[in-house]
Amino acid sequence: MNNKNLADKKQESGFKTPKNYFENFKVELPATNTELDFTKExxxxxxxxxxxFNNFEVNLPVEEKETKVISLFSTKNIFKIASVAAVLIFVISILNKSSDNFITNDDLNQAAIEDYIDNNEIDYNSQDLYFTFKNNNQIIEKELEDINREELLEYLTENTEITSLLNE
Amino acid sequence: MLTKDEARIVKNLQEKKNPDKAFNELVDLYKERLYWHIRNMVKNHEDANDLLQNTFIKIFRYIHNFKGESKLYSWMYRIATNETITFLNKKAKRLKLSSQELQDFLVNNLESDAHFEGDKIQLLLQKAIATLPEKQQQVFNMKYFQQLKYKEIAEILEVSEGALKSNYHHAVKKVEKFVKEHQTFHD
Structure with missing residues (x-):
């Protein structure tokens, strides 16, 4: 069957197509799954x-180094903890004497603190906290090294309240 | 589940074999899709750019948690969606606006946005979308603008396809109604 015969048959059937229909015909394929049509955006x-998009690059934050884990219950640390406890008790006793000048827990409740943080946009991240405590630890460690251990032990023996508190 | 390229990239990232190269490949593959997903939610380019950065940083951090049980794109879209929703909630709180007021605020800013070149109808469409509940907005944006399949959206939002179709149907009806009413009013 040649083209001429086909054309003749169509003419005979009486059907027509719009002018240049076949010349202009093209299939508009829907966007495939893998290639989404971003032009739609x-x-x-x-x-x-x-x-x-050509210049887009992600600025990854500097990776945090893993910190060395130090056992809390070494002899060295017990001395450190004891001395910190002694200092804390001393500070608390001073604060108690002049507590009238300070805001008490009754004045501050959880909701008020949260509200303050929310409204004042206090922004912090774990990295800030990590560096803050890392620096403080270094200062405390230095101060503790300056304390004479024998004097400290003597102090603890004489102050039974502190030793019993530590044993609790 | 994963394409050949995705599987290779994920493996390299998880096993830390030239992770920078693998990560850059991942960024190149998904930056545009994730960008438009975020942009449709936050409306402005600056916020979308910040959120895209944060999304990729989280993807890099948590890629070792990706077990390949879902498709990579739905896992990444979920991270982007959560990041964006958290951002919008914080923004509403900071500006002391309800979530609906925030949507109105974002859309009203479009008229003066240098990176919005929509005509009246496109702006009206954005205003109509802003009236939809959060979930319907997400579904409408993903279906209408990003042309994702129901199955893909269902995976991203972790909802059934049936619920999703109903959600989209309602969203379309509301958008059409809004556009019809306001178009006549403006003309």
């Missing part, structure tokens, strides 16, 4: 700065 009206 333009229909939302949003645009991006020139070359935004």
């Amino acid at each position: 333009k229909n939302a009206g949003f645009t991006v700065p020139k070359n935004y």
